[in-house]
Amino acid sequence: MKKINFYLVMKYLLSALFIITVSHQNISAQTQKLSAEQESARSIFKELIEINTTHSVGNTTMAANAMAKRFLDAGFDQKDIHVFGPQDRNQNMVIRFHGSGKAKPILFISHLDVVEARREDWSLDPFQLTERDGYFYGRGTLDIKDGAAILVANFLRLKKENFTPDRDLILALTAGEEGGSDYDGIEWLIANHRDLIDAEFCVNMDAGDPQIKNGKRINRTVQPSEKAVLDFSFEVKNRGGHSSLPVKNNSIYHLADGLAKLEQYNFPADLNEITRAYFGKMATIETGQLSADMKAVSENPNDSNAIYRLSTSPYYNALLRTTCVATRLEAGHAITALPQYAKALVNCRVMPGAKQIDIQNALIQMLADTQIVVTALDTMMSNPPSPLKPELMQKIESLTKKLWPGVVVMPVMQVGASDGLFLRGAGIPTYGISGVFINVDDNRAHGKDERIGVKDFYDGLEYEYYLIKMFSTAK
Numbered sequence: 001m002k003k004i005n006f007y008l009v010m011k012y013l014l015s016a017l018f019i020i021t022v023s024h025q026n027i028s029a030q031t032q033k034l035s036a037e038q039e040s041a042r043s044i045f046k047e048l049i050e051i052n053t054t055h056s057v058g059n060t061t062m063a064a065n066a067m068a069k070r071f072l073d074a075g076f077d078q079k080d081i082h083v084f085g086p087q088d089r090n091q092n093m094v095i096r097f098h099g100s101g102k103a104k105p106i107l108f109i110s111h112l113d114v115v116e117a118r119r120e121d122w123s124l125d126p127f128q129l130t131e132r133d134g135y136f137y138g139r140g141t142l143d144i145k146d147g148a149a150i151l152v153a154n155f156l157r158l159k160k161e162n163f164t165p166d167r168d169l170i171l172a173l174t175a176g177e178e179g180g181s182d183y184d185g186i187e188w189l190i191a192n193h194r195d196l197i198d199a200e201f202c203v204n205m206d207a208g209d210p211q212i213k214n215g216k217r218i219n220r221t222v223q224p225s226e227k228a229v230l231d232f233s234f235e236v237k238n239r240g241g242h243s244s245l246p247v248k249n250n251s252i253y254h255l256a257d258g259l260a261k262l263e264q265y266n267f268p269a270d271l272n273e274i275t276r277a278y279f280g281k282m283a284t285i286e287t288g289q290l291s292a293d294m295k296a297v298s299e300n301p302n303d304s305n306a307i308y309r310l311s312t313s314p315y316y317n318a319l320l321r322t323t324c325v326a327t328r329l330e331a332g333h334a335i336t337a338l339p340q341y342a343k344a345l346v347n348c349r350v351m352p353g354a355k356q357i358d359i360q361n362a363l364i365q366m367l368a369d370t371q372i373v374v375t376a377l378d379t380m381m382s383n384p385p386s387p388l389k390p391e392l393m394q395k396i397e398s399l400t401k402k403l404w405p406g407v408v409v410m411p412v413m414q415v416g417a418s419d420g421l422f423l424r425g426a427g428i429p430t431y432g433i434s435g436v437f438i439n440v441d442d443n444r445a446h447g448k449d450e451r452i453g454v455k456d457f458y459d460g461l462e463y464e465y466y467l468i469k470m471f472s473t474a475k
């Protein structure tokens with residue numbers, strides 16, 4: 001008789017047990033009874049996902065009205081509920097939860113619009129909320145209808161609990177953030193209804209995500225700052241001529257030489273209080289050389305070796321400095337003609353505090369070619385970082401410790417842009433403090449089969465509930 005290998009038998013039994021445990025977890029996650037608050041949030045989330053709010057065929061007005069109806073049904077006064085905007089199909093919703101007036105209001109924001117999603121590109125219908133294997137799938141599950149649903153659900157819950165905040169709580173759900181629309185909801189509200197959204201500070205669901213890396217919840221980022229956007233054109237004009245008689249002075253060559261210089265050019269590293277704090281905290285999570293380099297730049301922002309090594313990562317590079325990159329190109333008018341015209345568009349992401357004129361001058365100096373005309377295509381918005389007040393950070397620290405022990409709180413500067421840009425420019429300090437963990441190794445925002453973890457959604461619901469309560473209590 002063949003000798004039984006006990007090791008293999010044990011291994012088999014253990015893996016069988018593992019499979020049973022894992023599938024049991026999946027089943028229990030699906031069938032676990034939801035609390036009334038979770039039920040409510042799920043139904044709001046489902047309603048939002050299933051109203052298409054893309055720019056092409058979607059409609060944020062329908063989503064705004066659906067949420068407004070929930071507030072009206074919950075007993076909010078009609079005069080505190082607004083659905084409005086300059087476009088019939090792309091309106092915004094603002095509601096006010098009255099407090100006792102001991103302090104200035106707080107504004108909470110999330111956008112309602114989503115990026116386009118085509119059914120044929122997806123494995124599932126992007127405009128159905130699908131719960132499968134521990135995830136919620138659908139366009140906007142991650143960006144950022146989860147945040148909108150969480151805010152609506154918690155405002156309704158606080159109303160039901162007869163909670164009286166020490167200050168008014170304002171909720172704005174807006175259109176046009178993803179750029180497809182002709183206007184941005186937050187920008188429009190600031191310009192036209194400042195009184196309705198004016199606040200001591202704002203909490204933005206669309207930034208400052210808690211993060212999962214290698215399957216582990218690692219950090220709770222808080223986003224008080226982001227880079228500004230500034231676009232330039234590089235243009236070369238030339239008298240041209242017949243292509244059978246080439247000359248060295250060619251507009252395409254001038255532009256190409258300039259772009260080759262741009263490729264090699266690095267703006268000087270420009271660390272600030274927030275990025276230094278971020279690298280300092282991340283050093284405690286990372287290991288080896290990366291950890292050492294992060295610690296080094298957090299202590300000495302001029303450590304050029306550490307800066308050099310960190311800059312090989314596109315993300316850390318973007319945190320360390322202003323970046324400019326060529327994104328579009330056009331030139332020439334006929335294949336048989338020397339080009340009279342060549343133009344590139346260059347998109348810059350500028351460190352907070354840097355000046356437009358200094359960026360433009362740096363580019364002109366770098367090009368060192370008077371034939372290339374550098375023109376700013378817009379005026380960069382003022383973008384001061386919002387102060388990281390100790391009492392604000394302490395509240396976030398204590399809540400995070402209570403709900404998510406072991407998760408490190410850290411400030412982060414966003415390298416992209418959010419609606420926080422408009423609000424900070426208008427003098428309303430804004431902090432991205434989303435409650436829903438995102439997986440940095442598999443971030444599907446704007447992409448195919450967008451999803452978030454079911455547990456992460458409900459944990460975020462709970463986190464924001466306590467956050468709203470804590471923030472709304474005056475000291």
Ligand SMILES: [Zn+2]
Nearest residue numbers: 111143144206
């Ligand atoms: Zn977003």
